[in-house]
Amino acid sequence: MTKCDPFKYFKTSSEIIKLVVMMYVRFPLSLRNVEDLLHERGIEISHESVRFWWNRFGPIFAAEIRRNRINQMRAYLNNTGASATLCKHLKKSFDGKTTHCLRHSFRDRLRDCDVPLEAIDQAGGWSSVGGVGTNYGKGYSMPKLADYLRRIAI
Incomplete structure (x- = not known):
């Protein structure tokens, strides 16, 4: 089954949408503060767009971050740490x-x-x-x- 692109019908690029949502989530900014910061950088968007994108893409990004953290933890627990390196060296x-x-x-x-x-x-x-x-x-x-x-x- 092919994975659909969640940004398919948006005029704004996916990088800008990701930036906006992550700025809003990561830093204690209001919707209008995010709008002002992006305006200073030459990106014209409305605070309503920030709210819409956050509601639409926030859960998707959160699931992706959670999935990455779980994969990192699995990799760590599967003997990729310092003790595993020491054991590998000692065995050799x-x-x-x-x-x-x-x-x-x-x-x-x-x-x-x-x-x-x-x-x-x-x-x-x-x-x-x-x-x-x-x-x-x-x-x-x-x-x-x-x-x-x-x-x-x-």
């Missing part, structure tokens, strides 16, 4: 290993070196028991954590 550089794999192998190596569970959680940013704020003010000192991490160094 480390024989298919991802950040998820690296976090698990890090935890396994710490466990193999007999590092206490609390220190493993603190070093990896995990929380094994309780919520985020349960261990505020507690934990291992940085030198002790550094000592545990030196144990697993390659």
Whole structure:
């Protein structure tokens, strides 16, 4: 099915109509203010034309903007963000290993070196028991954590 042109029977160009509607919607202007601004730029239209175009094309433009935003959000959520780029680089550089794999192998190596569970959680940013704020003010000192991490160094 062919898509009809909503501007087909208008004498004014579609660019001017889009400009007028977007100016009226985007900025806190009255119909007469939009008319005056365009008059200063050499475009002669009536405030009634602005009102008519806004009523006629406003919903069409809003649907188009909404559709574009949804598509942008879908593209972002479909792993086109920074974390996906990092994962792609890691897979290429480390024989298919991802950040998820690296976090698990890090935890396994710490466990193999007999590092206490609390220190493993603190070093990896995990929380094994309780919520985020349960261990505020507690934990291992940085030198002790550094000592545990030196144990697993390659």
